[in-house]
Amino acid sequence: MKKNGTAVLRTYTSSAVRAVQAAQEHGMNLSGSFIFVGGEPLTPEHVAFMTSAGIEVIPRYVTTEAGLVGASCTNRKNPDEMHLYQDRLAVIQGPEKRNLLVTSILPTTPKLLLNADLGDEGLLTRRECGCTFGKLGMNMFVSNVRSRVKHTGEGMSVYVSDLENILGKLIKRFGGSPGDYQFRKILEVGGLERIAVVVSPAVGKINENLFIEEILNNLSGLNDRCRLAADMWRQISMFFLVRDYPTVTKGQKQPLFISDPFRPGL
Ligand SMILES: [Zn+2]
Known part of the structure; x- marks a missing residue:
């Protein structure tokens, strides 16, 4: 420069x-x-x-x-x-x-x-x-x-359906149902994005660190592309746990909830 x-x-x-x-x-x-x-x-x-x-x-x-x-x-x-x-x-x-x-x-x-x-x-x-x-x-x-x-973060792309399958199986182990979880995209300073793993309060006690690590480990096991994504996302703490009810739009729970993806006219 x-x-x-x-x-x-x-x-x-x-x-x-x-x-x-x-x-x-x-x-x-x-x-x-x-x-x-x-x-x-x-x-x-x-x-x-x-x-x-x-x-x-x-x-x-x-x-x-x-x-x-x-x-x-x-x-x-x-x-x-x-x-x-x-x-x-x-x-x-x-x-x-x-x-x-x-x-x-x-x-x-x-x-x-x-x-x-x-x-x-x-x-x-x-x-x-x-x-x-x-x-x-x-x-x-x-x-x-x-x-x-x-979902793309830090240049790494993973199918939302893969993430949903992983979280669905985990929640089932904790006694929850398919209506008890959701990924929620959160915007941070500079436009960086993180993903809140939303789990209904109806599901029992969860240790956040172990739970997030389990999601990343499962993601790593899917294929090489997902392993790279998991390694990168672990470093930047892409996922964090939020105890809340999933957001329902038009009567449906979307696996990945994005509050305002389109901003035409800007
Ligand atoms: Zn031009």
Whole structure:
């Protein structure tokens, strides 16, 4: 930074927030630098935190199946508005609310996709943009991208259904029922997210440390990807126990309750 006047970092969204927090703690001035982020949603809280440190945050949207789906330019209208890579993919909004259906139009795409639902939701919009992407005719944008089926934290993704199965079996051992538990996403400073493991007060006494460790151990045992996630999430204390009744929305208990996942217009 001192030598060249600027710096570029490419990392996961939450890792970027932690890097900025660490830099601030050491009194470093990061203004004028760029961070390319991806791997997990970029929220207004993330952007506000990094922008306040003078950093330009550029989101990218990459999936295993489709490769690079989109990337932002500096003219974006909301925190994660990204130019859709129309040279390689066609994306439409599915019949369900906000789900994205992806079709590959290049033979080099990792997988051949035809209106494939990758489990992500987002908003599709069309507008002109004065940047290089816009001049090339890339006038489709995707924003507010969130996964319906995975929880992503620190760049590690795990199926919510796997987490739910683990917690369901544990709660059963403690004498609880399927209506007695839920994961609840909690927003923290800088837009970092943690997961409250909500267990009904009707279930008996639980030792928090042992209970959370058991969730992580079970997660570790599923496969290599989950083991990596468990190791990372153990280090940052991703899970904590809350004794409360699960939140019910529209008569249904969602396995992962997110209070306000979409913030259009920001
Ligand atoms: Zn642009």
